[in-house]
Amino acid sequence: xxxxxxxYFANKYVLVTVMLLLQxxxxxxxxxxxxxxxxSKEAKLQREMxxxxxxxxxxxxxxxxxxxxxxxxxxxxxRYHFKRPNEKIFVISNE
Numbered sequence: 001x002x003x004x005x006x007x008y009f010a011n012k013y014v015l016v017t018v019m020l021l022l023q024x025x026x027x028x029x030x031x032x033x034x035x036x037x038x039x040s041k042e043a044k045l046q047r048e049m050x051x052x053x054x055x056x057x058x059x060x061x062x063x064x065x066x067x068x069x070x071x072x073x074x075x076x077x078x079r080y081h082f083k084r085p086n087e088k089i090f091v092i093s094n095e
Contacts, residue, residue, distance in 0.1 A: 025032045066072045076082040083089050 066075055073082075081089050081091060
């Protein structure tokens with residue numbers, strides 16, 4: 001078995017091909033492992049981008065609904081605790 005193994009590597013073309021494959025897969029700046037890591041990062045960033053685009057669309061829909069002054073006032077009062085000059089605000093927290 002060992003003689004067969006060495007017999008294949010005695011051929012200079014096979015030896016050069018194996019050395020080239022090792023060079024490309026292990027020792028280059030963009031090797032197989034780096035490519036796999038970059039692909040996983042790309043997938044993660046793509047998911048994040050999709051989530052952010054969904055949030056942007058939700059915000060746009062919310063902005064369209066705030067065209068009515070009454071709804072805008074209600075939103076400002078509930079979310080940002082805005083008040084009229086003659087009112088007092090009491091914030092009740094469940095913590």
